[in-house]
Amino acid sequence: MTSHAISPDGTQPAPALTLGARDYKTLALSALGGTLEFYDFVIYVFFATVLGALFFPPDMPDWLRQLQTFGIFAAGYLARPVGGIVIAHFGDLLGRKRMFTLSIFLMAAPTLVIGLLPTYASIGIAAPLLLLAMRVLQGAAIGGEMPGAWVFIGEHVPAQRYGFGIGALTSGITGGILLGSLVAVAINRHYSPAEVSGFAWRIPFVLGGVFGLVSVYLRRFLHETPVFKELADRKTVARELPLRTVLREHRAASVYVALLTWVLSAAIVVVVLYTPTYLQKVHHIQPALALEANALATLTLTIGCVLAGWASDRIGTRAVMLIGWGGLFATAYLFYTGLPGTPATLFWHYGLVGLFVGTIATVPIAGVRAFPAPVRFTGL
Template sequence: MTTSSLAEGASATSTPARTLGSRDYKTLALSALGGTLEFYDFVIYVFFATVLGGLFFPVDMPDWLRQLQTFGIFAAGYLARPLGGIVIAHFGDLLGRKRMFTLSIFLMAAPTLVIGLLPTYASIGVAAPLLLLAMRVLQGAAIGGEMPGAWVFVAEHVPARRYGFGIGTLTSGITGGILLGSLVAVAINSRYTPDEVSGFAWRIPFILGGVFGLVSVYLRRFLHETPVFQELADRRSVARELPLKTILREHRAASLYVGLLTWVLSAAIVVVVLYTPTYLQKVHHVPATLALEANAVATLMLTLGCIAVGWASDRIGTRAVMLVGWAGLLVTSYLFYTGLPGTPASLVWHYGLVGLFVGTIATVPIAGVRAFPAPVRFTGLSFAYNMSYAIFGGLTPVILTLWLQHDPMAPAHYVAALAVLGFVLGLLPLGARGHAMRPAAGGATMAR
């Protein structure tokens, strides 16, 4: 019997009649908290990249080269995502979701803590940037396993009627890590002078992230293995061959679908949330403080939007939410970018509005998790998601930098084009249905 036949079924979850209980809320809370802290650990580096460049490379190195190498180390985290994601997902499909779910946050927290304690170039020379690079590679491997692992873990726990809400809430927690990183960076730079930040204060956010991450590792001990994996183990239906081999042989269409959806997600996150603050300052000469404040509002709206999208998906279906959400992103992105720089009030309002529609990214894991059958679900989602994000997430800033030389509206056009792609993907069958969360020996109706 193929893995596909094992996992065809109707519902997007475990027990259709069940509602969220205390154990579900604990699972959501601990998973979202871990996601927030782990993504904070991954992105906090970029908020202190300038400071790190001055501390971990020779002082006589040209500034452009120092920054290039600093961001090169940051990019190494993205490049490590596919390998880490595939390895962690492989054992997640073989040994259990919970073990790998806990391991991924440990692999993020420990390197973050180490970065906060690393000696600088002035103390140990070239070993400093090499150690920093090693820590970023470990962080990249961890984030590659955390996000798909978290989505699968929650999806296989929550009841059918709250499937979208569960994944949307978890996604909001993950995106909340960006907001937390931004707020911590603003607080550190407001509280300390530039000399104090370079001297010792830059270490604070890394040490805090590492300590809180290790606390989250401990808290995840109280989570339970997903009932879906437990059922697979009881039936001896756990993947018997290398899960990635099954994915490449039997689920190429699903992998392509999730990969394209991830491209849309990466455009929304990388361009609107991570790239635009710099774009506002360099192209439209918006003061840094205003740009960061507007970005914080947009990120907050993104976080709330993920929850709203998950809630709506349970009530009107994933396809309808994808069509409305991606169409809304298309319209609001042009509204935002064509209205720049505008007034401070209009900047914040329009940025917040487009941020709300960026919350449509929650439909990516909602559709992506159920695109693969249970025995190879973790591997399938991780492979498609991380490969796509490594390629498109890494190339997007380069594409926009070159495009901006000819057209200041490049970010709007890029986001709009990918929003159209998301709309088209929502029309395809996998946008409205997929494999059931629980494995089933026989066929049934497909999930909405």
């Protein structure tokens, strides 16, 4: 049996080995599932302007419409902790794989529903309320998916490739943003603005629902983590409510990981998800150009996650954090103070910022290690 990266007691790593064929299969299926699920979560933001016009009263001021639209997007983030705690609770009690599969199903269904929702013109105020409800369900699902995915891989891969495994998985998750960006570019290139508002905006959501169901099927081929199997064999699976154990015995680790997660979320939401709208609304950059630049930044972000994980195995997580977050601060300053610039500088600077956003891979690398196995899913 391949030694895993984190031992059941959560303290000492097992002997370092190289990745085997089964490890690569697990990593590939987990990353692909993460790509498809995170696509479902973020595709909303790429069509925020269109959704705002369709799901709110036409006489509402534009600034208020955008505020309401992004407020509904933010509701998904507010629901994440609740969904994460519930799904993680059962992940620590019943197994990682079951919840890993359930979370992606809970994401696919609301995404498909959003693609089929009637607009404000058809059902009035019920339209934004239904949209809000679907975003809350999506947020609950992603709250269980991301920590579940990181724990799943962290307990599977060998110690010597722990950082690379988590970084590669994180690149798969951020690849969902890239996929969403590319789909948005394709929709805006292929259809006129009137067609996008009329029917084409529904296409990426319906595709997302189908993607999600494919992911549910793919995860049937994954195996439970060696760590959880050993816990179950030893009868050391969490006996009380895992959240109670975390709050009583691991408060410092919880605060530490929460602070790291704030940095991760800020980097993704501000630099990757919100900036395309910011470029269009504030600097009047054409939607297609803004989305293409965003696609490049998301591609470099995906590469950056793998590089951060690889470097973490070689020079340490702390060193990668210092270099990566420092580089992000410098490149973000260069990018945002240089706007609108030229198309060439837009692509070059945005791509460079995206590469350093890849430092977010160090957050789960540090976070998974912060908690012992019986409550690891809940703690993270």
